[in-house]
Amino acid sequence: MPNDNVLSVRNLKLFFKTTKGVVRAVDNVDFDLVRNRAVVIVGESGCGKTSLAKAILRLLPKNVDTYSGEVLLNNHDTMQYNDEEYRLKIRWVKMSMVPQAAMNSLNPVMKVGNQVAEPAIIHNEMNKEIALQQAKKMFQQVGVPDDFISRYAFELSGGMRQRVAIAMSLVSLPELVILDEPTSALDVLTQANIFNVLKRIKKDLGMSFILITHDIATSSELADDVAVMYAGQIVETGDAHRFFDQPLHPYAIKLMDSVPRLRARKEPDFITGQPPSLLNPPTGCRFKDRCPSRFERCEEEPPTFNIDGRTVKCWLHAN
């Protein structure tokens, strides 16, 4: 069945081995991303958002216990590549990533221009001159003066560094960019600036984005789709408009209630309890212990229900 999905993830699992046991950071995750759209993955700290990003890009730490499932890129399974092929054919060629705390992801002893040119040199086999030209173009795209290419990372402000990190993810013109908390640790003005930059890039270069964040308000700027992650699982997906109007999953509802509103006369709500440990997640629905609308069926693991193109993993929406 032909579709225009740039990325489809099926049954993706990523478990880590620790001294205390196996941490199920990403547990049976499915979602799709249509070309030239941006999906926002929201969730609390420690719910496995960053692990999901790493699992998609296969940036695995040494203590992996299980890594399985399918990552389909343009309907091609990338799991068939070995690590070296994956590095050469997928990473930064098709998919790139702006890592968490991107400000610190710049080599302190390399000029930022060279740093941005690195992926182009590695993957597109450009020579240094051309790669630097490309880097300059990307600097313009993200709104950094292009004479900054000969500066070092410590000479730039936090917002500038963040833009440089974004430029680095764009330089090889991938189809999909994963942004992991691209605006954490930045002030509100800079955040807005960066989101404007991302919006423009999405329009100009026709790229798709996965945006990982816990900042729902700011991310709504860019979002076309939303995926809500809870305890290593995706509990709800859907297009952004409908999600922001009316979330379906009780966790998503609570999450949206916790966001302060500018115009509505409503106090922000909070979610009781704390997120479950991923070492030993609860059986059945993982949210049941904190859920206000819990009932008997919650003891069983809910399947994913499809409602008008939205999916939700909750027995309340069983039909």
Added chain:
Amino acid sequence: MKKFFQNLKQYPSAIFGSILVLLLVVVAIITVIVIPYDQAISRWRGGEDVRGTVPKTARPLYINWITSQKLPETMVLDSTEPDDDIEKTKEQLADELIDITIVYRFDYDYDDFPQELQLVLTSEYEEKSPFVKLTWYQPDGTEIELGDLVANPHETFRFQDKELKETLGGLEPYIGLFAVPDSDPPEPMKGTYELHVKAYIFEEEGDVDGKLISFGQVHGWAGTDHRRRELSLALLWGTPIALAFGLLAALGTTFTTMFIAAAGVWFGGWLDEVIQRITEINMMLPFLPFLIMVGTFYSRSIWTMLGVVILLSIFGATIKNYRAIFLQIKEAQYIEAARSYGAGSWRIITRYLVPRIIPILIPGLISAIPSYVFLEASLAILGLGDPVLPTWGKIINDARMNGALYSGHYYWVIQPAVLLMITGLGFALIGFALDRIFNPKLREV
């Protein structure tokens, strides 16, 4: 780069150190150009013909400037090289009798006696050897018969026969001939001496020439050793050898160690384990006995030693230091970022890991150079020096073997030792300054 030199200028010690090192480098380069390797080796290892007029264990010339006593220098008077002080007359007395008289006249105003006297005669004749009669005139006019001899084509009169010694009251001729009569202890008589060489040739044609050598107690700017070799040669040639050894050993060990540490940290797993275990075993092994074994059973060539030194030093304690630093750097965000955008292992090691350690590595490298220079000298002193090349350590070894310090030949030990110290000082001063520049925490407030 410019900023770096400006930084360096702030440390007077670094400037002083650089001057010392630069001086050594200039000396090394000039030495290698002016005295090519082959020439140096043949002069160092050659026989009597190379150093016929060089005295044994003579002190350096500068001794005369710093002590009130004036020690005799070496003096060579050769009748084939015409001079005001040498008169040669040739007279045909009969058909088959030629009389040749050579008069050597020289001033002697030193406060001590020469080491040795020699008269080297070269004669030309067909069959019958010429007859030679030698007479010595002291400044006060005393005439001393030295004796007669029959001159072969090459004849050396060494002023050593017993009769002469008896005539001089039991003194060695090289003392007695210059001494004030009946002085005790003997005192040299200052003034103009003469040696008359009277030769009779019993043929129609023929010639006799003579070279009078008075071996002094001082010679050259660095003195000589027990085998009449000029120490200046060894001191000069020791410079390029010491620098080359130190530099190669320091470069070889530092960079290999760094790369091994980086590779071990980056790839981890069994590779890291193997490297760490090898290092631990190697650190337990005694370094010097290993070198002595190689020197005794295999080869004492300086290049073999260099290779063994590098091999044994690579897996040393520094690998642990570098590993500790690399482990820290490896966890940095930007390394993960580099990995995520697909940089290969080699690229990460060379462009991301290694540049971070250079500031720590450079001062260490500079400080390591003199320690290897000292190591080479120590090996030579232990008798493991290169059998061919003259080095500073070998001079000290020779001096030790010949009891230089007991017989008062301090120059023999002090000169190479001073050069070693200058080398150490120069590099150490630069190293300290570099350490300050690269590690701002050490900078005084």
